[in-house]
Amino acid sequence: MQSNNSAGKVIESNLGTPPYSSLQTKTKKRKVNTVLFWFILPGFLIYSIFYAGPTVFALYLSFTDWNGVADAYNFVGLSNYKELLTDSPIFTQSLGNNLKFTLTVLIFQTILSLFFAILVAKNSKKNVFFRAIFFFPTIVASVSIAFIWTFMYDPNIGVINSLLNKVGLEQLGQSWLGNQKIAIYSLAFVQFWAHTGQVLIIFVAGLQAIPKELYEAISLEGATKWQTFRHITWPLLAPSATIVIAYTTIQSFKAFDLVIAMTGGGPSHSTEILSTFLYHEAFTNFRFGYSSAASVIFMIIIAVITVLQFKLLKSDDVKY
Amino acid sequence: MKRKLALILTLAMVLSLALAGCSSKDSSTDAKDSAKHTITFLHWRGEDTEVFNKIIAEFEKANPDIKVEMNVLPSDSYIANASATLLSGKGSDVFASFPGSQFEALQDSGVYADLSNESFLSKFSESLIEAGKSDGKQLAVPYQLVYNIPVYNKGIFKKLNLDVPKDWNSFLKVSKTLKDNGYDPILFAGDVSPSQFINPMVMNNEPTDDAFPKLETGEEKLTNDWFVKTLSQIKELNDKGYFQKDPLGTKKEGAAALFAQEKGAILALGSYMMSAVKQQNPNIEQGLLSPITVDASQMKYEGIHTATFMLGVNAKSKNQAEAKKFIEFLTDPKIAAEYANGTGQMLTLKDVKYDSPELTESAKWLDKKTLFQPRYTLKKEQVSKAIETAVQDVLSGVEPEKAAKKAQEEVDRAIK
Numbered sequence: 001m002q003s004n005n006s007a008g009k010v011i012e013s014n015l016g017t018p019p020y021s022s023l024q025t026k027t028k029k030r031k032v033n034t035v036l037f038w039f040i041l042p043g044f045l046i047y048s049i050f051y052a053g054p055t056v057f058a059l060y061l062s063f064t065d066w067n068g069v070a071d072a073y074n075f076v077g078l079s080n081y082k083e084l085l086t087d088s089p090i091f092t093q094s095l096g097n098n099l100k101f102t103l104t105v106l107i108f109q110t111i112l113s114l115f116f117a118i119l120v121a122k123n124s125k126k127n128v129f130f131r132a133i134f135f136f137p138t139i140v141a142s143v144s145i146a147f148i149w150t151f152m153y154d155p156n157i158g159v160i161n162s163l164l165n166k167v168g169l170e171q172l173g174q175s176w177l178g179n180q181k182i183a184i185y186s187l188a189f190v191q192f193w194a195h196t197g198q199v200l201i202i203f204v205a206g207l208q209a210i211p212k213e214l215y216e217a218i219s220l221e222g223a224t225k226w227q228t229f230r231h232i233t234w235p236l237l238a239p240s241a242t243i244v245i246a247y248t249t250i251q252s253f254k255a256f257d258l259v260i261a262m263t264g265g266g267p268s269h270s271t272e273i274l275s276t277f278l279y280h281e282a283f284t285n286f287r288f289g290y291s292s293a294a295s296v297i298f299m300i301i302i303a304v305i306t307v308l309q310f311k312l313l314k315s316d317d318v319k320y
Numbered sequence: 321m322k323r324k325l326a327l328i329l330t331l332a333m334v335l336s337l338a339l340a341g342c343s344s345k346d347s348s349t350d351a352k353d354s355a356k357h358t359i360t361f362l363h364w365r366g367e368d369t370e371v372f373n374k375i376i377a378e379f380e381k382a383n384p385d386i387k388v389e390m391n392v393l394p395s396d397s398y399i400a401n402a403s404a405t406l407l408s409g410k411g412s413d414v415f416a417s418f419p420g421s422q423f424e425a426l427q428d429s430g431v432y433a434d435l436s437n438e439s440f441l442s443k444f445s446e447s448l449i450e451a452g453k454s455d456g457k458q459l460a461v462p463y464q465l466v467y468n469i470p471v472y473n474k475g476i477f478k479k480l481n482l483d484v485p486k487d488w489n490s491f492l493k494v495s496k497t498l499k500d501n502g503y504d505p506i507l508f509a510g511d512v513s514p515s516q517f518i519n520p521m522v523m524n525n526e527p528t529d530d531a532f533p534k535l536e537t538g539e540e541k542l543t544n545d546w547f548v549k550t551l552s553q554i555k556e557l558n559d560k561g562y563f564q565k566d567p568l569g570t571k572k573e574g575a576a577a578l579f580a581q582e583k584g585a586i587l588a589l590g591s592y593m594m595s596a597v598k599q600q601n602p603n604i605e606q607g608l609l610s611p612i613t614v615d616a617s618q619m620k621y622e623g624i625h626t627a628t629f630m631l632g633v634n635a636k637s638k639n640q641a642e643a644k645k646f647i648e649f650l651t652d653p654k655i656a657a658e659y660a661n662g663t664g665q666m667l668t669l670k671d672v673k674y675d676s677p678e679l680t681e682s683a684k685w686l687d688k689k690t691l692f693q694p695r696y697t698l699k700k701e702q703v704s705k706a707i708e709t710a711v712q713d714v715l716s717g718v719e720p721e722k723a724a725k726k727a728q729e730e731v732d733r734a735i736k
Contacts, residue, residue: 069403069425087733154574155566178510178569180716267510267568267712283400285701286425 055299062293067286080293090269091294094277095301097184101273102252104188105195109248110241113196117203118233131204134197142194146261149190153177153262177263180270187262187271191255199244206240207233242313246306253302274298356387357642362405362412363390363629364398371662379649386642406431406634413643417460417630419451420696426632432459433633433640440651448627448668451692461647462627465666467591467608467685468693469520469623474605476503476585484609487616488553495562504584506557508567509575513588514711515695515704518550519624520610523691525550532694535703536735542710542728543721551710551720553613558715563588568715580604591685594678595664607681623685626693627668702734 062080066073084091116134120127137145152159153176161173176186214232223231234241256275259265265272265280272280278298282291361376369392376388391412393401399422405411406426417423426432435441436458441449444461452460477484480501485491495505508517525546526532534540541547557563564570564584572589579587580600586609587593594606610623631650633643649655656672659665666674666682674680698704710727714720 067425068400070429090730150571151574153569154571155569156564157574157577175566175569177571178566264511266709267514268709268716280705283397284705286400286421 058292058295061289062296064289064292065287066289068282068288069286073289076289080290081297083290084294084297090272091277093269094272094274097269097271098253098273100184101188101191101255102249104185105192105252105255106245106248108188109192109196109199110244112192113200113244114203114237114241116196117200117207118229120200121204121207123208131197131201134200136197137194138198140194142257143261145190145194146258149193150177150262153186177271178267180268183263183267183271187255187259188252190258190262191252194258195248195251199248202240202244202247203237206237210236238313242310245313246309249305249309250302253298253305274301356385357639358387358389359414359637359639359642359646360412361388361390361414361646362393362402363416364393364395364402365416365629365663366392366394368659368663368665371659374662375650375655375659378655379646382649383642383645386645388646411634411636413634413637413639414646415632415634416463417632418696419462419626419628419630419693421699421701423451423454423460423630424699427454427459430635431632433635433637433643434459435461435633435644435647438644438648440648443651443653443670444668445670445686448625451627451696452630452632460630460632461651462630462668463650464627464629465668465682466626466628467623467666467682467690468516468626469590469608469610470506470517471579471587471589471591471594471597471606472609473579473582473585474607476582477607484607485612487612487619488614491611491613492556492560492562495557495560498585499560499562504564504578505562506564506586506588507575507579507584508563508570508588508715509572510566510568510570510712510715512572513567513575514708514715516590517554517588517611518707518711519691519693519695521554521613522547522550522694523610523621523624524612524614524619525553526694529691529694530697532703533697533699535731536698536700538735542707542724542731547710548720548724550613551714551723553611554711555714555720563715568712576600591666591678591682594682595676598664598676598678606678608685620689621691622688623690624693625685625690626696628696700734703731706730706734 063075063077064073065076065080116130120130120134151157155161155173155175155178158176160176161170164170164173174182177183210233214236215228218228218232253273254275255273256279259271259273259276260279263271265276274294275298278291278294281287281294361372363372365372369390372390376390380387399418402411402415402417403422403425406415411431417426434457436456438458441458441461448465449458449462451462452458472484476482476498480497482494482497483490485494498505522531527540527546528534531540531546535542558567564575564578570578572593575584575587575589576593576597577600578584579593580597582601582604587597591608597604597606608623610621612619612622631647633640633647637643650659651669653669653671653673656667656669657674660667660672660679661675664676664678666679674683695704695707706727709730710723713723713726718726
């Protein structure tokens with residue numbers, strides 16, 4: 001192809017060199033990629049040493065009877081797993097407690113954070129202030145939260161029972177952390193009190209990303225507030241809700257500090273959850289092998305639940 | 321090529337900076353300290369740090385060639401963390417350990433240097449350092465002495481003309497009188513008391529002093545009469561309302577606060593609470609008493625003691641002589657008194673002058689017949705936890721026989 005004008009010459013010269021030019025670019029790209037590899041090395045090393053490494057090591061230990069301190073240990077095959085699944089009432093109880101705890105936190109934390117997010121979604125000075133107030137418990141150390149709530153829950157000197165007495169509702173007063181039937185729910189309440197503000201921020205970001213035009217359109221159609229929420233807000237919040245639900249589930253399953261500081265898993269293992277069970281088996285009973293097997297099961301449970309959640313919630317994802 | 325070289329140099333620089341950052345001392349400090357022997361001292365009593373700092377300063381003044389570095393780990397993770405470092409061969413030169421399972425695990429692995437021939441042993445009450453012995457060798461010296469029996473308010477007892485009960489019936493009578501007069505007879509801390517109160521409750525009920533260790537060999541069962549009787553007596557106290565409202569929901573701090581406010585007369589914890597209570601209520605007059613669960617004629621023991629904070633020297637330490645010198649310094653009566661009075665702790669040493677009414681009161685128990693805490697004679701923590709859970713179950717309304725059966729099942733799982 002030829003052209004008489006200058007522009008045409010340029011075109012001709014460009015068209016005449018593609019094979020060479022493309023090769024040069026590919027070679028350059030290859031060099032750049034090799035160098036870039038070094039940049040991910042620190043992250044890769046940190047991940048391998050602090051995450052992947054211990055995970056693989058825990059898997060290895062789960063087939064041993066290592067006590068955590070001795071130099072020697074024996075391979076015991078699957079016996080740790082067998083004991084956990086067939087002859088460990090405390091493990092079963094911990095799993096049950098964990099489910100109660102997680103479901104309670106998941107339901108209340110998601111509903112409350114969504115409710116408050118809707119109230120404070122608009123960027124006004126008042127709403128920014130309230131967002132900060134809701135977020136505040138997130139920045140308080142969990143041990144401090146545990147200490148405060150332990151005192152508040154105290155059946156004799158605690159503020160909750162005292163307030164109930166003062167307003168004539170003493171029959172509602174409870175042994176919040178001493179009654180085996182309700183202690184786990186008392187802990188769940190503290191958990192979602194402490195973390196609702198954190199997930200509220202995710203919902204606020206999701207709400208602010210919804211185009212205003214959609215609200216204007218549905219308003220012109222004469223939709224009620226509930227219809228607006230049902231047909232616009234909720235479907236378009238699905239990505240945020242997916243993150244919130246997955247995050248809350250994982251966070252609640254892994255809850256440890258509040259439980260250890262407030263009840264230590266008692267009374268009679270009624271607040272023992274999987275993370276505290278692992279801790280007690282490893283660091284109190286010196287059964288690191290057994291505890292590692294429990295941690296592998298724990299990891300599988302969290303992985304399965306998270307994958308299921310993502311699959312179920314993905315279908316609600318709406319694109320606009 | 322140039323780029324690769326630059327990258328390698330950058331990485332090398334980052335690595336060297338990171339390694340330099342890991343080093344805790346600068347070179348000038350190193351030079352200054354090189355002439356000194358530095359020994360490390362590991363323990364769990366963060367609340368004693370200030371007093372220990374003063375004592376260490378005095379030690380370093382008396383021994384200018386020795387420097388002591390103190391490391392404190394939290395008590396709840398102490399056993400695991402300290403054991404792991406000691407067994408790795410990189411542990412501290414002087415370290416404290418708990419009696420019972422931790423001592424057994426460490427001595428099995430040969431961590432302790434033999435202290436049997438040390439002259440400072442003569443400064444201790446012989447009977448109180450037994451917990452640090454193994455196969456006739458003194459491997460560690462318990463430094464602190466605790467009485468794991470309830471503390472009582474002497475003022476309330478005087479006001480109501482009550483004598484310290486000497487048998488089970490009088491214990492029940494005293495509890496009734498206290499309740500009738502508007503006091504909570506026994507303040508029970510749901511998180512700590514189950515593992516504390518069981519000791520004096522069981523000491524006169526168990527058939528032999530080694531009934532607890534026999535649980536681990538299968539020679540004794542928690543379903544046997546002596547343990548069921550103990551649980552039944554705890555249930556009796558609960559059913560009669562002699563514990564405060566919701567004992568399992570009350571934490572140690574809450575129970576101590578009620579005791580300091582003089583709303584309750586007996587605190588089911590131990591002598592270690594006396595100084596904390598005194599700080600909350602300087603006017604309170606405290607004593608120690610034991611629930612005697614049998615008739616006075618059948619009583620074998622008056623109370624429970626625990627010799628703990630067992631000081632040992634690391635067998636792998638290169639500074640064993642200096643480490644032993646430090647322990648010897650702690651046994652000096654003047655230094656021991658400084659520690660005891662500064663921290664409110666009783667010591668296993670003889671000739672220590674206590675200056676507070678609480679420590680003087682505790683010291684009276686040195687002449688009484690007390691049993692070493694049965695819980696610390698257990699080697700398996702699961703067994704100890706099963707016993708604690710049985711007490712919690714009974715306080716939650718489970719029948720003693722059923723609670724004992726459940727606990728025995730847990731013991732069976734632990735020892736199989």
